[in-house]
Amino acid sequence: MSPALELAAFAGLMAIGQFSPGPDWLLVTRTALSEGTGNGVRTAAGIATGLVFHVGLAVGGLAGIFRTEAAWGKAVACLGAAYLLWMVVGLLRHAGEIPELGEIRSRGEAYLRGFLTNLLNPKVVLFVVATTSPFLAGDHPRWWPWAIGGIVIAQGFLLWCLWAWLLQWPPVKQGYRRAAKWIDRVFAGLLVILAVVLVLECVAI
Template identity: 55%
Template structure:
């Protein structure tokens, strides 16, 4: 296959995986709606930084060892679940706060971490990210390719991830959508909080 067409096919596959429901998407969507496009773009940069680590592991083939180490995977899953539960608690506390508290700090759950760190930690603690990337990258790394090919694959993961997430954060600033969020922020925060808690429970009960 022509290298350009092969990269295009890989980019399309990555885009489908990127916008599937998961911790990164839920957290970024809520951040962009509540804190604006700049915070969303900064979080997208944090997620892309996490993808740098995951892509390096996947391209280097270390994900196979990761998959074969159930103890390591389990430890990371528990750490990820704990972090997601903490985020869920922040959102649910915001959703069920008194009106006075909401007026003082509208639409923003208490957090000492900035958007970049929240995005980075959320992505790094997602054990399924490296497995997904390994499974997606593997078919595109087989066969005869030039020496620069693995770097192109890894670079595409990182650049496309950060760019599309930042674009998503910008698209969420569409005024009718933001107006709807501002009117129903507490309910939406509650839904996002429950979704993150559900993902945490899924990690805890996964074999």
């Protein structure tokens, strides 16, 4: 397989994993629907920053710490679950509240939410490691790891930005505004499930 085709196959695999339901998807979706494209893009930027850390672990061969050092894996899992539950509390407190564009003040908070949600999810680094390992194996040029890492980060940012933009389609926005309170409660319930699953799966690391 040529390098170009191999990189294209890797990009496709990462895209499938990126849009599987998880904390990042829920956060970008809810933020874009309730706060608009701007904060959706800022959330995507935060997620991409978290991916820099995960890519560093994968490409640098340091991800084994989550397998060999159980305390580290458990600590990150517990922090991630606690952060998701903290987001649930805020989501339920403000369920159905849709600020107007001029009222959206917390631009830095949107970025920070994206960064922490991605960073504190050990399943992300495990997915990145599992996905990149086969493509990093074998004989490749020196620039190859940089290309693989760049695809993870750039695609993670650009596809989430595109998703935030697509969610501004008027029928979608109007539907969200009509059912915002119930949709926010569903999002909160899904985050609780993800937090529980995170603890159950990662405590055993």
